[in-house]
Amino acid sequence: MTREHIQSTIFELLKKTAPETDPHSLRPDENIREALNIDSFDALQFLVALNEKLGIDIPEEDYSKTTTLGSLTDYLEQRSR
Amino acid sequence: MTDFLMPSLGADMEAGTLVQWKKKPGDQLTPGDIIAEVETQKGLIEIEIFEAGILESYLIEEGDKVPVGSPMARLRPEGSSKKTPETHPIQEKSQASKPLAAISEKTPSESSSSQKKTSEEIPRIKISPLARSIAEKNGIDLSSITGSGEGGAIIKADVEKAMVAKAGEPAGKETREAPSTAKTIPQESIRTAVAAAMSRSNREIPHYYLEKRIDMLAAMTWLQEVNRQRKISERLLPVVLFIKAVAKALESSPELNGIWDNGLQIQNQVNIGFVISLRAGGLLVPAIRDADLKSPEEIMAVLNELIPRARALKLRSSELSDSTITITSLGENGADKVFGVIYPPQVAIVGFGSIINEAVVHEGMLAIRPVVHVSLAGDHRATDGLSGSRFLEALNNNLQNPNAL
Numbered sequence: 001m002t003r004e005h006i007q008s009t010i011f012e013l014l015k016k017t018a019p020e021t022d023p024h025s026l027r028p029d030e031n032i033r034e035a036l037n038i039d040s041f042d043a044l045q046f047l048v049a050l051n052e053k054l055g056i057d058i059p060e061e062d063y064s065k066t067t068t069l070g071s072l073t074d075y076l077e078q079r080s081r
Numbered sequence: 082m083t084d085f086l087m088p089s090l091g092a093d094m095e096a097g098t099l100v101q102w103k104k105k106p107g108d109q110l111t112p113g114d115i116i117a118e119v120e121t122q123k124g125l126i127e128i129e130i131f132e133a134g135i136l137e138s139y140l141i142e143e144g145d146k147v148p149v150g151s152p153m154a155r156l157r158p159e160g161s162s163k164k165t166p167e168t169h170p171i172q173e174k175s176q177a178s179k180p181l182a183a184i185s186e187k188t189p190s191e192s193s194s195s196q197k198k199t200s201e202e203i204p205r206i207k208i209s210p211l212a213r214s215i216a217e218k219n220g221i222d223l224s225s226i227t228g229s230g231e232g233g234a235i236i237k238a239d240v241e242k243a244m245v246a247k248a249g250e251p252a253g254k255e256t257r258e259a260p261s262t263a264k265t266i267p268q269e270s271i272r273t274a275v276a277a278a279m280s281r282s283n284r285e286i287p288h289y290y291l292e293k294r295i296d297m298l299a300a301m302t303w304l305q306e307v308n309r310q311r312k313i314s315e316r317l318l319p320v321v322l323f324i325k326a327v328a329k330a331l332e333s334s335p336e337l338n339g340i341w342d343n344g345l346q347i348q349n350q351v352n353i354g355f356v357i358s359l360r361a362g363g364l365l366v367p368a369i370r371d372a373d374l375k376s377p378e379e380i381m382a383v384l385n386e387l388i389p390r391a392r393a394l395k396l397r398s399s400e401l402s403d404s405t406i407t408i409t410s411l412g413e414n415g416a417d418k419v420f421g422v423i424y425p426p427q428v429a430i431v432g433f434g435s436i437i438n439e440a441v442v443h444e445g446m447l448a449i450r451p452v453v454h455v456s457l458a459g460d461h462r463a464t465d466g467l468s469g470s471r472f473l474e475a476l477n478n479n480l481q482n483p484n485a486l
Contacts, residue, residue, distance in 0.1 A: 018360065019360075020360060020361065033414070034414070037360070039358070039412050040318055040319075040320070040412035040413050041318065041320075041384065041388050041412070044313075044316065044318060045389075047313055048313050048314045051312075051313045051314070052314075057312070057313065058313060059309070060305060060308045060309065060316065061305075061309075
């Protein structure tokens with residue numbers, strides 16, 4: 001799984017979660033939930049959708065590694081190996 | 082025969098537009114069936130029927146906009162023969178919706194003293210609070226409007242007509258409007274609906290507030306343990322424990338689970354109204370029915386189904402009128418505390434702030450533990466602070482024993 005594929009999936013699912021926002025404008029170190037105004041319920045649904053699309057399980061103790069675009073992409077890339 | 086009436090889905094609803102009939106004349110109806118889709122300020126709502134029978138005839142057509150309480154269809158109840166129509170309304174299952182409708186029709190002269198003050202400023206004009214709010218917002222001169230409501234009172238439709246006229250557009254369409262889809266409902270109308278309900282609450286309900294800090298270590302540890310064993314799509318959010326703990330705490334404080342209609346009416350069912358924020362602003366408060374009888378897993382399943390539907394403005398009529406108490410929860414990374422405004426005709430709202438780490442004294446030692454600040458706003462006409470305090474203590478006990486939830 002390439003980094004590009006992971007990131008385009010992230011953008012696609014973020015757009016679905018927060019349709020009125022532009023996920024592409026996120027900086028790598030920006031907190032995704034704060035920047036796109038995503039609540040706890042939608043945050044969980046976003047991770048569920050990532051899991052379904054990429055087939056990567058994200059244990060609850062790793063949620064803290066998924067807060068920014070950079071850390072989430074790194075994490076998923078590492079887990080997909 | 083009975084008439085099926087346009088239901089009231091909140092303090093703020095004055096009329097609804099029939100978008101589509103879901104049943105045909107001659108169809109057998111069973112309780113819970115969706116009979117029609119109606120467009121309201123709160124989106125496209127599926128209207129349920131609560132009595133068994135046969136749909137005899139339509140009384141309005143698709144596209145018609147009619148006030149709350151207007152007959153929509155004629156029904157023949159199960160077991161009855163064709164006889165003269167009664168005026169008994171079918172849509173009476175929801176007790177909670179009745180007072181909402183009744184109070185929203187009040188004119189200022191019939192309402193509270195604070196409203197009387199407003200009516201003195203504009204003498205002899207009878208107008209519903211919602212209509213007044215829209216008129217003020219849009220700079221509409223009330224003296225130029227002829228009211229079409231009860232006793233000549235100005236209602237929302239009159240103000241909207243005046244707004245159209247003011248904008249220089251033809252004001253030809255009276256009651257028949259082209260049905261639109263939920264997607265075209267402006268968020269502005271939901272904002273207006275929230276504004277009307279909350280203004281009425283603050284005007285009419287003497288709120289009292291209590292707050293308790295609750296240690297969440299036991300609940301969060303339990304949740305982590307439970308979630309570790311589950312796949313991501315089956316994990317629970319902390320709010321599920323809040324909902325269940327509130328529902329259970331009401332067993333010992335049933336007086337907070339009720340509606341105010343010239344007196345407190347305690348409700349047997351515990352239907353938790355759960356505040357859902359819409360991304361574009363405004364909120365909806367659908368009910369999680371019988372929350373006291375549901376397991377945390379079942380409550381999570383309801384949320385998984387309900388929240389996306391609410392955000393798509395696709396709720397059912399009973400979901401908007403069945404709540405007996407409301408919970409508002411800010412989730413993570415929000416404000417530490419929230420003090421709610423009661424949704425009339427309910428008599429209490431419970432507010433959960435974000436779960437945060439704080440220094441607390443635990444068993445005589447200072448420790449850093451996750452806590453949540455919980456507030457209760459109660460209607461002082463219905464209950465006193467002692468009831469509220471007992472409720473918060475029971476809620477605390479429930480959250481210390483998550484296994485038993």
